[in-house]
Amino acid sequence: MANMTDVAKLANVSTxxxxxxxxxxxxVKEKTRVKVLQAIEELNYQPNVLARYFRRTETKTILVMVPSIMNNVFPQMIAGIDLVANQAGYKVLLGNTxxxxEKAYxxxxxxxxxxxxxxxxxxxxxxxxIISDLADDYPVVLASDYIEGLTAPTxxxxxxxxxxxxxxHLLQIGHQRVxxxxxxxxxxxxxxxxxxxxxxxxxHDIDVESVLIQEGDHTYESGYNQMNKFLAxxxxxxxIFAANDSMAMGAIKAIKAHGLRVPEDVAVVGFDNIQFSAIFEPALTTIAQPLVEMGKRSMELLLKQIKGEPLTKKQHVLDTKLVIRESCGYNKQV
Known part of the structure; x- marks a missing residue:
């Protein structure tokens, strides 16, 4: 079934x-209007009935698109979004790609x-x-990622x-091979x-060795598997510095499976400060993101766009904090 994007491509115009x-x-100019109508007829495009109704009426609904709901970071961000949305009378739909x-599209x-x-x-x-073009025509906010040159609110x-x-932190407490x-x-x-x-x-004048860099996929299993490669x-x-807490926990599991101790034999630092990181054994040193606040700020920016209010600031960078716990073997801020 043809959609609006197909019509736009055939008519060589924007959606x-x-x-x-x-x-x-x-x-719309007559010449352009005729091209679009011809494309609609050729493709037998049927405009969405719901969309036709909502062109005059707000849906009071916003969509949050996530790459994987299994990622432990997103629930806290969604909680922040939902809090602000509910206060403004909006419902939140979740789109897991x-x-x-193709699901994102x-x-x-x-x-x-x-x-x-x-x-x-x-x-x-x-x-x-694609994101920039979308943000030019519709209320859109990108949260968590920062993309250089992106004009969309972030x-x-x-x-x-x-x-x-x-x-x-790991280097300052004496580690040279990270x-x-x-x-x-x-x-x-x-x-x-x-x-x-x-x-x-x-x-610190330490060479970057490719063998000491392994690519995971943010899952516990990938942290476990990539740590096994290091131990070989x-x-x-x-x-070890893992780019999120789930992989850090997987790495710790692999270290223990080899009969080694954390942090005595291998220190581990994660990223995100998910709720489970404080009660994991050993408690995980990590970078704390203000996840709920990021969600709240994102929804606030989206509401301004929906209401047609100008954005005086599009790029919002929030502070993080190094939370030092047992997994790196050092319990004081350096």
């Missing part, structure tokens, strides 16, 4: 132009068809130009400096955390 032809044809681009189509009033993306694998942390702080388990490197925040790791090592090296790392 916004197609929408105007359907909703306010008098605002399972990291599949189907959710975007819901926004374009005006089945929801706005969308918050909690990280994304979409090309930044709520994030400084992943580079936060990762650098985590590794810097391995890293990254997140998926097709995501900007994963690349930024790797950049922070590299900066910390180079700042002739010269194993004495400390």
């Amino acid at each position: 916004a132009t197609v929408s105007r032809v359907l909703q306010n044809p008098e605002t 399972y990291q599949e681009p 189907s959710y975007i189509e819901e926004l374009k068809q005006k089945q929801v009033d706005g969308m918050i993306l909690l990280t994304t694998r979409l090309d930044y130009q 709520v994030a942390i400084d992943n580079i400096s936060s990762a650098r702080d985590a590794v810097e 391995g890293m388990i990254t997140g998926p490197l097709d995501i900007p925040l994963s690349r930024d955390r790797l950049k922070g790791y590299r900066q910390a090592l180079l700042g 090296l002739d010269k194993t790392p004495t400390a």
Whole structure:
């Protein structure tokens, strides 16, 4: 079944132009209007009935798109979004893409068809130009990720400096051979955390060894598997920085399975400060993100766009904190 994007491609116009032809044809030049109508007829495009109704009426619903609801970070961010949304009389729908681009595009189509009033993306694998184009025409906020040059409103942390702080701590307490388990490197925040790791090592005149960098996928299992690769090296790392807490916990499990101790034999630092990190054994040293606040700020920005209010500031960078616990073997702030 054809959608508005298909019509726009065939007519060589934007989806916004197609929408105007359907909703306010008098605002579109006749030549352009004829092209769009011909494309609609050729593709037998049937405009969504719900969208036609909602062009005059708010849905009072927003969509939050996540790559995987299994990621322990997102529930806290969604809680912050939901809190602000409810106070403003909005409902929150959750779109889980399972990291599949086609599902992401189907959710975007819901926004374009005006089945929801706005969308918050909690990280994304979409090309930044797609996000920028979307944000030019619709209320959209990108949360968690920061993409250089992106014009869409963004709520994030400084992943580079936060990762650098985590590794810097390990270096300051005496570790010279620090391995890293990254997140998926097709995501900007994963690349930024790797950049922070590299900066910390180079700042101490320590060579960055490719063998000490393994790519995970933010799951407990990948942390376990990639740690096993480190432990198979002739010269194993004495400390590990994992790009999220779930992978850090998986790494600790692998270390223990080899009969080694954390932090006595291998120190471990994670990232995110999910709720379970404080009661894990040993309690996990980690970078704390203000997850609930990030969700709240994202919804506040989205509401301003929905109401047509100007945004005086589009890029919001929130502070993080190094939380030192037992897993790195040092219980005082350096």
